[in-house]
Amino acid sequence: MSDADVELPESIELAWGLRERPGKGPRRSLTMQQVVAAGIRVAEADGLAAVSMNRVAGELGVGTMSLYRYVSAKTDLLELMADTGYGDPPAPRGPDEGWRPALARWAHANVAAIHRHPWIRQIPIGGPPMGPNGVRWMEQGLAALRGTGLRGVERLSTILLVSGYARYWATLTADLTEAAAREQLSPDEVGARYWQQLERLTRNGPYPAVRELLADAEDELDEELDAEWRFGLDRILDGVEALIRSRTATR
Known part of the structure; x- marks a missing residue:
């Protein structure tokens, strides 16, 4: 199978640098990296629920329809945001590392x-x-x-x-x-409170396994x-x- 027979989503081709610009229509005014970075800024500031094509377009100062020249749907944008958010993988396994x-x-x-x-x-x-x-x-x-x-x-x-x-x-x-x-509260404080609450709730009743856990692992x-x-x-x-x-x- 030749490369020409393998179809890739346009956003993936752009992310990999396999497509510079569309064959028809006006020249792109943004880059894929700018669109994804804008989505990440919105997610960092207000959470993932705030990410929309309209909000990202506003972040970039362009019309909403302009974004569809880079991603065909919001789901594509989110996947590219996640890929960018993960960043570089850790260093490769060293020659002396198991x-x-x-x-x-x-x-x-x-x-x-x-x-x-x-x-x-x-x-x-x-x-x-x-x-x-x-x-x-x-x-x-x-x-x-x-x-x-x-x-x-x-x-x-x-x-x-x-x-x-x-x-x-x-x-x-x-x-x-x-x-x-x-x-x-700190996560440790929340955890300590949970075990105290669980002990009180299961002090009586059909919870012998839970009581055994609490008794045997009190210090752990x-x-x-x-x-x-x-x-x-x-x-x-x-x-x-x-x-x-x-x-x-x-x-």
Whole structure:
């Protein structure tokens, strides 16, 4: 199949620099980067719900219809905003770095990217990565698993699993941070209050497992959220490591 047979959305072609301007009509007065940057400014200032074609056009001082020369729909704009918001992937796996620390570093960078721009978590995932940054992130994740003996599809499934956990964790912690801010408390204070409230609610009644948890883990429940993140990530990587060992044993 030749390149001419592969259709790409116009906004993706522009993002990759594969299309400079339309063949017909007046010359573009903006760049794709300017349109996306304006959308990000609106999201940073007033939240993702405030992003509309009309609002972004106003930010740029152009008519709303002008934006459709860059993106065919608001969903395209949001996907490009997310791609830009993620930014550069982490540094590639070093020659002396094992796959596990490299993939853990890649996962942590996923969380950090969403924490830098919390509105990213509110943008639905519309399909596999097609933006320039998204493809570069995928490249780095796959490269971290090179030489492990996993097949290509298994490497892809692994980074999907890890990035899914990272997105879930980033969403959870961002939600907790925003909720705590509304109550003018720290996330740790909100957590401590929750365990106190849960203890009171389950002191009596059919909740023996909850009471056992509260009794056995009294000194551990208030640990920092980072410890919870590491626990979950380590269990995922333990499973991947077991699969890699089984491949090695088979060979």
